[in-house]
Amino acid sequence: MQQHLSQDNKARMVFVLHGLGGSGKTQIALKFLESCNEYTTQFFVNASSSEALNTSFMNIAISQGFGATPEAGFQWLISKNKEWILLYDNADNPNLNLQPFFPHCTHGNIIITSRNPQLAAYGPASHSQVGNLDEKNAALLLLARAVKENTDENHKLALGIVQELSCLPLAIVQAGAYVARFKNLVNYLSLYRQNRDELWQQHPGPRHDNYEWTIYTTWQISFERLSPVAAHFLQLCALLHHSNIPESIFAKATEWIVKKQRDEAESLQEAREFLQNFVSSAGCWQEQMLRNIVAEIEEYSLIERHELSNTLSIHPLVHLWCLGTLYDKLPAQRCMLDVLGMAIDLGPDGNLGRIALRAHVENLVPDLASISSQFWAQYGAIYYDGGNFERARRVYELKLKKQRGLFGDEHPDTLVAMANLARTYSELGRHSEAEQLKLSVLQQCRRLLGDEHPDTLLTMGNLASTYSELGRHSEAEQLELSVLQQRRKLLGDEHPDTLLAMGNLASTYSELGRHSEAEQLELSVLQQRRMLLGDEHPDTLLTMGNLASTYSELGRHSEAEQLKLSVLQQRRKLLGDEHPRTLLAMGNLASIYSELGRHSEAEQLQLSVLQQRRKLLGDEHPRTLLAMGNLASTYSELGRHSKAEQLELSVLQQRRKLLGDEHPDTLLAMGNLASTYSELGRHSESEQLELSVLQQRRKLLGDEHPDTLLAMGNLARTYSELGRHSEAEQLELSVLQQRRKLLGDEHPDTLLAMGNIDLTSHATREYQAPEISQHQGLSEHSQVLGAVRPDTSGYHTGPGGLGPCQG
Known part of the structure; x- marks a missing residue:
């Protein structure tokens, strides 16, 4: 504000402060006016309505002895060339046009505070979104408002409170006023967690800026101004996690409703009615309808849209408050469960999207019984990709029981359900149960489709994978040889499925210690994939990673390093630093550095992998725990055994809890x-x-x-x-x-x-x-992708298919 409003350009300047109610916009503006000396005349203008604006300008005229009408107030400002500044406060009504209430002159300056980010248009180069305080200053504000000394002990207590309040200024001021009144800094946090709604309605006490609203009334007033559709949309979003809500959820769910016959969606009453808000008169998804609803909520800063990622977020405290506005939570929960179920992509390329929905599912699903049976497979895929294999098992068992009851054991949908449950058993270490299911699927496929059908061959590969997990590599080899021979016969040597079979067989040769045979197969696969797909294709890069692993087994670590460096460089270029496959490549290169004794370089890569996986997947995801184990291994190599112990204890505790x-x-x-x-x-x-x-x-x-x-x-x-x-x-x-x-x-x-x-x-x-x-096994090994290579030689068919291919 100082930078923009102190420019000596002889023209009027406008600065806009916008943000959530309670974020401190008015306080910032008042602090600025208090500290600046160049504006000899300052006026506070209530901009909440046209009536309030007219009253404010009438009062300006009266105070200057220039009349007793709003017009007289405008005329006085126009006639005075000396510097004056107007603070248009609480300009929150999106239907109110402020332009007619600006004095028609080129001098003077204006500050606007508003919840509506659209008002930034009044100051295209001079506006700022007001967010939360940083933790240090938030703690100082709390202690000052609570009239508490800033001792180490008090500061530590204050930090815990402001973290819980997401550093929102109004919430901190209310908390400080409560502590000052009842002298309870030590136990305020536990009291707040038990009585949050009641405390939000506590008045913050006397304020120098006359801000009289509590947290509750601050947001309630905005919420009541929303249309019923926008209010319902905000409440439904509040059932999800407060950040990174994909707008695509509503697009995909609407398209699902449009495509499905009425009898397929008859049990989805609430979701169907809600999604009609996004259906055009022609009966198809219309993005602009979603845009209009989001824009309406944005006008009160109750939601924020992120343009680059096409996601929405809600301030954590607003998120909690919105949940409190749901007086009948069950229908809303049922509606959002069905909407999310419709939006889950079961295709092989939907893995990243499913991982992104993990936090939302954790927030939304109270218990598995609440999930509609139509979407058991979808939620099972979310749990599986999110690393919650126990929940995935329970959902997939429900799905299989339903499919068997409806169609019997021979129906394709039943076989898919069996395959999905089998791969979940594998992830849970229940390989014998996985073997039984996969044997059943294979027998049915052979009987119904024949030995040469692609689904039969895929199932053979899956069973071979389980044999490898059980240490029965010779049986795995026999199955994989059969798969390779059939695919060569039916598809030729260059077909992607043939190359996948070659990669899987190479993996088994490595397990049997026949690394030279594995190398020959992998070289053939790599040559074919380079010729057919190019050097940058994901399948080519996978093969390079597998060949690098074999070189490591053969003691040719320098050759392995060159290949893995190439893989990492290409994945960074094509996918970015945060993509799971890029992180996998970083982990694999780190393992080579460890083999070469370059543990410090390995440590740097593994730290990056761990940080990114924590950010993307959370602390409890199997891949995050794997990254922790890898880093612990490197700490041991560096002689830092105590640090290794701490990480390994964390990994063990989490795995005991989850698995x-x-x-x-x-x-x-x-x-x-x-x-x-x-x-x-x-x-x-x-x-x-x-x-x-x-x-x-x-x-x-x-x-x-x-x-x-x-x-x-x-x-x-x-x-x-x-x-x-x-x-x-x-x-x-x-x-x-x-x-x-x-x-x-x-x-x-x-x-x-x-x-x-x-x-x-x-x-x-x-x-x-x-x-x-x-x-x-802690360098990117079988724990991650169900393979026995550090990288994978092929893809999963996805939860909608017959389960993952070995490799």
Whole structure:
């Protein structure tokens, strides 16, 4: 304001302050007028209505002895060349045109405060949106209003309160007045959470600016001015998360209603009636109708539209207040549940959109019983992509039960439901149940469609993926060979599905330690994809990542680094820094840096990945937890074991909470923490964790599974550290016998087991580190995408198809 209004350009200047009611617009304007000396005459103009404006100008005339009419007030301002400034306060009525109330002259200056951002047009180059205070100043304001000294203890309490109040000035002033009256700074926060609505209606007390409204009345007055349609729209949006509400929700839902027959939507009464507000007379979606409703709410700053992202947001406190305006919440909740269900895209390219809806679903869904059965698959996909596999399981089980009841086991929709449930079982570590479902799907596909049908081959690939998870790589290899042979026969060597099958088989060869065979397949896939799709296509980049992983297995880390650098550069260029595939590429490059001993470089990449995943997915998403585990691994490599321990404890706690004690990811986290305890010399604590891991893996996977053998090897190492070499030797002998039986004498894991026995027999404490689960699987591995490669050689078919392809 100082910059714009102090310009000496001999022309009248207008400055507009706009923002949410209670954000402090009037206070800023008054502070400015109080601090400036160049304006010798200042007038406060009530701009809430034309009547109030006329009264204000009449009072100007009277105060200057120039008459007793509004016109006389205007004439006095026009006749006075000395600097004057008018504050048009609370110009909130969007139907009021201020232009006729500006004095018709070129001198003098004007400040306007309004909730309506459209009034920025009066000062195109001189306007500002007033937002929240920063936390430090918000805390100082609270303590000043509460008449409390700014001690360290009081400041800490104040910070907690202003964070809860989203740093909104009016809310802080009301809270401070309450604390000053009742002397309860220490327990105000708990009191506020229990009695929020009542406290919002408390008067803030005497104010120098005569602002008499409470939080409640500030927003209630604006809300009551909205049309019924706009008010209903705002209330429905308040049922979602307060930020990043995609406008596309309403477009997709309207298109769904328009396309569906009336009998398909007859149970969606509230949603159907609401969405008619966006249907044109021609019976199709009309974007302008949504624009009009949003613009009306924006005029009172109760909602904010973000043009670049086409999303909406509501101030957190307004969001809570709006929920309080819903006197009959159930119909509104039912309406929004159905609208969101219609908007969820089940296609293979809808993954990012589904992830973006995760926070809204968490806010909206009180319990699974509230979801209409028409949208079980849609909400199951949201939960699956959001990492909430337990909720996805429950929804998919409901969907499968319904499909079986309606159509029987042989109907395509039933098979899709079975496949979706199967992949969810896989994510939950329930691979045996996943195997049974996938076997059923495969048998039905073979019977109904034949061995050569694409859906049959896809199902074979999915079953092969489960065999790999169960450590039955030879069975996986047989299925994948069959898939590849059929696709070559039917589609030729260059078809994308054939190349996908080659990539999946290469992945299994790597698991079997046949890295040279894997390399040959991946080189073929890469050559074909470069020729057919170009160097920048996502499938080409996936293949480059897979080949880089194989080079790492072969010890050719420099070649792997070059490929992974290329992948990362292309993904940054094509997708941006925040895209999940870019983050995956960063994690993969970090793993190479670790292999090359460049742990500081790995740390920087992994910190970036973790920050972005926290921002995009939240702290509890499996990929966020994976990123935390990866960073912990690097901290261990850098000797910062205490920092590694803190991260690993967080990962373990979250995985126990989300997945339970028996999930493979939980067991992996336990093993990683055990490894860190060993590094810190806490071998007894390590032993307890490793015993638990081994017992659970034996129970869930059997004695021959690779993960069980890995757990045995790790426990053996800890026994050696504790001086219990005989117990260590017995475990290592068992590991060696099983690996010889399953993998042969020449597999790297078999050779490692032989080396460990040799070391133990000499009672030495030096062990080969690769046997340790030292964050095994924590570089972008099978935990993320269901693959056994650091990157994936193909795509999921999406929750609407027969489930994810292996790889």
